[in-house]
Amino acid sequence: MAVNDDESPMNPILEETFYILSKKNCVYKVKLLKVGICLQKERNGLLTSEIVLLDDIIGSRCMRSKRRASDNCVCGPTSNFKSDPQVVDLNSLDGDENDISAYLYIYAYILKNFKMKSGKKRERMTITLRFRSYDRFEDNMREAQKWRNALSHLILMRRAASQLLDLDEKFLHSPRSSSINKLLIILNPRSGMCKARDIYQQKFVPLLMEADIPFDLHVTRFHNDARQLIRSSNLYQWQRGIIVMGGDGIMYEILNGIMERLDWHRALENLTLGIIPCGSGNGLAKSISYSCNEPFDENPVLVSSLNILCGIKAPLDLMRFESKSKTVFSFLSVGWGLIADIDIESERLRVLGSPRFTIWSLARIIGLRKNEGRLSFLRISDEKLQGKVHRENLTATLTRSFSDCLTDFSSPLSSYRSLNQLDSLNLETKERLDHSRRDSFHSLCSRKSTYLSAHESDYLSLSDDCNNSNTQMFGPPSQIPALTQPVPPHWTVYEGEFVMVHAVSVSHIAADCLIAPDAKMSDSVIWLIVIRAGISRTHLFQCLIGLSSGAHVNVPGVEVIPVQAFRLEPKSTGSHIVVDGELLDYEPFQVEIVPGIASVYSRQGQEK
Numbered sequence: 001m002a003v004n005d006d007e008s009p010m011n012p013i014l015e016e017t018f019y020i021l022s023k024k025n026c027v028y029k030v031k032l033l034k035v036g037i038c039l040q041k042e043r044n045g046l047l048t049s050e051i052v053l054l055d056d057i058i059g060s061r062c063m064r065s066k067r068r069a070s071d072n073c074v075c076g077p078t079s080n081f082k083s084d085p086q087v088v089d090l091n092s093l094d095g096d097e098n099d100i101s102a103y104l105y106i107y108a109y110i111l112k113n114f115k116m117k118s119g120k121k122r123e124r125m126t127i128t129l130r131f132r133s134y135d136r137f138e139d140n141m142r143e144a145q146k147w148r149n150a151l152s153h154l155i156l157m158r159r160a161a162s163q164l165l166d167l168d169e170k171f172l173h174s175p176r177s178s179s180i181n182k183l184l185i186i187l188n189p190r191s192g193m194c195k196a197r198d199i200y201q202q203k204f205v206p207l208l209m210e211a212d213i214p215f216d217l218h219v220t221r222f223h224n225d226a227r228q229l230i231r232s233s234n235l236y237q238w239q240r241g242i243i244v245m246g247g248d249g250i251m252y253e254i255l256n257g258i259m260e261r262l263d264w265h266r267a268l269e270n271l272t273l274g275i276i277p278c279g280s281g282n283g284l285a286k287s288i289s290y291s292c293n294e295p296f297d298e299n300p301v302l303v304s305s306l307n308i309l310c311g312i313k314a315p316l317d318l319m320r321f322e323s324k325s326k327t328v329f330s331f332l333s334v335g336w337g338l339i340a341d342i343d344i345e346s347e348r349l350r351v352l353g354s355p356r357f358t359i360w361s362l363a364r365i366i367g368l369r370k371n372e373g374r375l376s377f378l379r380i381s382d383e384k385l386q387g388k389v390h391r392e393n394l395t396a397t398l399t400r401s402f403s404d405c406l407t408d409f410s411s412p413l414s415s416y417r418s419l420n421q422l423d424s425l426n427l428e429t430k431e432r433l434d435h436s437r438r439d440s441f442h443s444l445c446s447r448k449s450t451y452l453s454a455h456e457s458d459y460l461s462l463s464d465d466c467n468n469s470n471t472q473m474f475g476p477p478s479q480i481p482a483l484t485q486p487v488p489p490h491w492t493v494y495e496g497e498f499v500m501v502h503a504v505s506v507s508h509i510a511a512d513c514l515i516a517p518d519a520k521m522s523d524s525v526i527w528l529i530v531i532r533a534g535i536s537r538t539h540l541f542q543c544l545i546g547l548s549s550g551a552h553v554n555v556p557g558v559e560v561i562p563v564q565a566f567r568l569e570p571k572s573t574g575s576h577i578v579v580d581g582e583l584l585d586y587e588p589f590q591v592e593i594v595p596g597i598a599s600v601y602s603r604q605g606q607e608k
């Protein structure tokens, strides 16, 4: 075995030759590189090689041979010993003491061309390396562990680098079971078609185990449960981040729960959010995959899970919504008119899942509403927009190259001051949490009685004393004139009847609705989609059909306006005001962009 400390990404860190038992004259040279694993095959003098990228590898595991049943001979007809090795965990009692081999399993999810369509999809690939050069199992296992440790170190460095953490102080030197290594998963069993539990158990937990990431689970029990948990817990115990297994509604609760904390800024700076799509819309999950060119539609849960597990911390713009009665923060959309009405009124068809939106769209076109109002906005000029998009691309490139070269650059939040004085407050919250009740997963009105449990992971339930309704919204203050003041003279004003005004900060408001094709996750732009009354039904129909591909932006009567802020004063009733799917009071409101203040797990990928 060769070990090389050379800094070049293509120089092997470890190198070993492996043979394939079933194929004569076939030799594999396997090299662990900084960029991944190189498999170099030599057969009958012919050399081929393939690199499995580090970005596609989520973890590895050392195993040993499984003890064969006494009546099962290697050469007998029931044996499948020759093809697939039968392996067990290292501390399993089923280990075969007579086999000195040690196995290393490496789990990767690689991009493959999808033959039937002209797209791509992610597929699981397991690389199995069998170590048996030494006479003793312990020595072979030491070799396998050496490979595993080196690979784990590379993966950890990539994860830690992407989260802008101090490698020494955070993950690398902390025990695996330490709380800072954990994710918090918040699961809404009532999301979409109520499949979140099954998805958690059958799809997400196996991936977390392959990636060797411990986690805590909280299952929501009622509306705003997630919001209360976030508002009143010591969030710094989950430094790996918070993962939603649900829809955009739960993410909205989490973000607003954070903004209701005095230490909202520190919490946003420390926590990376992720989402596994289990809801009916899943706009954020799709927008994240779209931004890094990942093939979401083929397997939304797998792709979103990998975005998290191979994740890069990517900045996310928020919108600050303010009305007379409320201030909230949105990561997705603020709507008035047609789409908002469809969102709210189709709620009665929730059991159908996402088709509820299509069905209700048809109903709403037939009974089209016109809403009178006044829309004022601060448009972003074309030159400014070009500059913003360029900066967004630069940030993405920097984020990506950061994970490659491990050099330093500033977080998008670095301009905010850190609120160290709030440490005492967090201590208080921690003490409260330490005394809180802990339930098992299946005590939470569960439909099932057994759940896959992972080593060092906990199932949490909120203690009842967290249900405090006296809350105050903090978060970044407004930068625009108050609602009671007139809008500045350089703002543009549209007055009259509208079919809809819909504002978004990401590309998709649902997995099949590309409402703002040019939007990026942190371009500092609110994309206003405005349809004024007078649009023909044919064009409106074309617009709704075009939403799935983004073609609606070219339909006459549909305006897409990049703005920094806007104000809407409804003058007629009958419609709805909806923020990220939540129905708010029907009253004048204004919205402004808060650039890159939150962060989500994304993936290193090509720009779309």
Ligand SMILES: Nc1ncnc2c1ncn2[C@@H]1O[C@H](COP(=O)(O)OP(=O)(O)OP(=O)(O)O)[C@@H](O)[C@H]1O
Pocket: 188, 189, 190, 191, 192, 193, 220, 221, 222, 223, 224, 225, 245, 246, 247, 248, 249, 250, 251, 253, 278, 279, 280, 281, 282, 283, 581
């Ligand atoms: N145990 C529960 N029982 C009933 N409602 C719940 C429960 N837990 C959470 N909720 C509420 O369910 C609502 C919908 O949740 P979520 O966003 O996860 O799914 P969705 O609406 O189907 O998806 P999307 O928002 O993507 O359309 C949220 O407002 C949340 O507060």
